[in-house]
Amino acid sequence: MQVLQAGPHKLILLELDPEIVANVAKQAGFDVKMDDSQRTLLLELTASGRQSPLLLFDAADPGNLGWFSRCQFYIEGRTGSVMQTPMTLANIRDRGGEMVRTAVRLSIAKELPSTFRLPGRQPLTEQVVYAILFNLLTALAKTGVAVCGGPVVQPLAGRTEGVDTRN
Numbered sequence: 001m002q003v004l005q006a007g008p009h010k011l012i013l014l015e016l017d018p019e020i021v022a023n024v025a026k027q028a029g030f031d032v033k034m035d036d037s038q039r040t041l042l043l044e045l046t047a048s049g050r051q052s053p054l055l056l057f058d059a060a061d062p063g064n065l066g067w068f069s070r071c072q073f074y075i076e077g078r079t080g081s082v083m084q085t086p087m088t089l090a091n092i093r094d095r096g097g098e099m100v101r102t103a104v105r106l107s108i109a110k111e112l113p114s115t116f117r118l119p120g121r122q123p124l125t126e127q128v129v130y131a132i133l134f135n136l137l138t139a140l141a142k143t144g145v146a147v148c149g150g151p152v153v154q155p156l157a158g159r160t161e162g163v164d165t166r167n
Contacts (some may be wrong), residue, residue: 001125003114010114013080014086016041021108024130028137030091039111044092047141053101055139057158058090059146070143072095073136084119085132088153089145091154101156105138108133 002013018036025032026043033044047054059074073082080088084110092100108129116124118132139145147155 004111010113012116012124014108014110014112014124014129016108016110016129018124020130021133024134025137028134029141030137040108041108041110043105043106044104045137046100050102050141053156054104054141054152055144055158056104056156057144058124058155059148063159071146072139072143073104073145075145075147075153077147077153079116079150079154082136083148085136086116086129087132087136089153091156092098095129098157099154104156106133 001015003128004011004013005115008067018034019045020042021084022034029047030045031048032046035042053068054076054147059071066079073085075082075089080090082089088107088109091106092103092105094100096129112124118124118128136145
């Protein structure tokens, strides 16, 4: 980790190791394709051998209340931001335009304002980012991650369909 001063702006520059990120994803049960750029690390994560969808669900649906109460991570549905982390999540669509229910795209920001803090005012380091990544991927596979509002990120599990006129 480095701190960069650019005029009145101070930035934290994370030096994420792509090998460690790939190992973290594999430990959580995901295959990963990675694109490492100067400002972000873009991951295309696929749950290998998984038949059921990843546990990304609509937080507003009362039918998903059980998952919501166990949630550790929340996705802002209009931007894809994983709240209080340097990560952004997006759905992946196949060639026919259908969502791939066992895969997501995750972006990790490498440049952050020096004022960025995690919950509990914990300072941000590369090791903390690796731990957050593992916890997020484990939550997607086992306990659930909530999508809060917005049309950009779509839920993959739970009651994802709209209310039918017959109901």
